[in-house]
Amino acid sequence: MRADAPKRAADYAPLAFPALMLTVFFVVPFGIMVMVSFFQRQPGGFYTPDFVFSSYERFLTAFFGGVLGFSLGLAALVSVICVAVGFPFAYELARTRRRVQVAWLVALLAVLSLSEVIIGFAWSTLLSRTAGISNLLVWLGLMERPTALTPNFGAVLTGMVYQAFPYTVLVLYPAMARLDPTLMEASRTLGAHPLRAFLTVVVPALRNTILATFIMVFVFALGSYLLPQLLGRPQHWTLSVLITDQAVYQSNLPFAAAMAVFLVLVTLSLVGLALLVGRKESAA
């Protein structure tokens, strides 16, 4: 049976509830948020309807420029590490026995679903003085006495890589599973070393997939808001942290909304780019 065009009003019935819910509870809140970003803030946490750009102008200060630059740099660094390790990992994963694959997928999903609160708590414990990895190093005789390895930039980076790595593998996995195995076999038959075959055959064949994955992981890492707080110092705060801070603690909803709108624009243009790059691959 082919899908046929809806003819009577009754044919549209299944669409009613989903369309209503998504419009009322996603499109409308989003629209309100954009509107609020142009409102005039009053002292005391209130705001009045208006059309001013004062919230957007606050971006142009050096402080927010710094935060934005740091957020983008951190997300980029996380993505580079995740893709660099995740790419060969996903490739090998797609080539193991099915039973092993499924076990790994379950483990990756379990870690991916973990709350950022739990990841932050777990890593700060692992990097702490009393229960941390430094105790192991002392025991091995590599260190004098246990020390705390948090809060610092390395801790934030580690936590965010931990959070984004399973996501990276799961984004790469479908492409790896579909990769034609004869490509590798052919190059091996012609006498190429496995590493060389991987670098000269697999990587170029999936160049666009790598780029699209990098962008998706970048967007994912931009969303991290608790790990910079739990594992870092205030200078490691990202745009997501600032949005929460302005909305909840400073009661400055117009400014939070303006930053959110900006973040949406950045994200959407990146996702659009990823889709474009990914489409090229399937067309090629």
Next chain:
Amino acid sequence: MSGKLFRRVLFTLVALFLAAPLIVIAGVSVNAQRTLVFPPAGFSVRWYGEIFTDAAWRGALTASVAVAALSAALAVAIAFPLSWFLWRRYAPWARVFQMLGTAPFILPPVITALGFLTFWTTVGAYGQPWTVVVAHGIFFVTLPLVTLSLGFASIDRALVEAAATMGADDRTILRTIVFPLIRPYIVSGFAFAFVLSLNEYIVAYMTVGFTLETLPIKIFNSLRYGYTPTMAAVSILFVAVAALIFGLIARFGDLPKLLGAWSSRD
């Protein structure tokens, strides 16, 4: 270095990296004293008991499970008719709703959280416990949408064709053919949304953070007063529940296929 050895080394390193924080957390969760030391001093499982006996932790657990179950049900209730319509009818413009359902999941979560905060404040429902159910239902609608569109794609249209030829209307087709075939995809979509809702912090915090404590909110709030073995026990419980649910999906369904890989030849 041979390919086999490379694979083994890489898998081991990744496994260590992923397991390390969980091993430490599991270790500190069985400390006999209320301290976080690793290796644990003494052995006790009382902190696991405290999750269920301590009123505050039990309340947070109940709230989390209730929110997760209701919002996952809502996500499926939105995703099912939408995927059915998109499969049954040729209406390219209706894909807009599918994109709307995917958007919250792709954007940084803080955006959805702030959108709902402004919305509930505007309509005057800020802080009501049910608002988080609606917010999570919309936020996680992507997951059942993905599993259900895969499910519908796997249904042989000839079956439906045959039923229609015999005079079955849409409702009968849905009840007797489509629903039994699509049920596993409904269950896995629900399960994915349930697990993620259980763990979600920022949307829950910005909608009902000051009136209702879900488990992630409770852990975060307790962090300020110092780390306790109970938090570690809750975290381990979360990992175990997630692994169990995804394990069940893998056991009774085709996990690689659900994650977008074509069913490989065994």
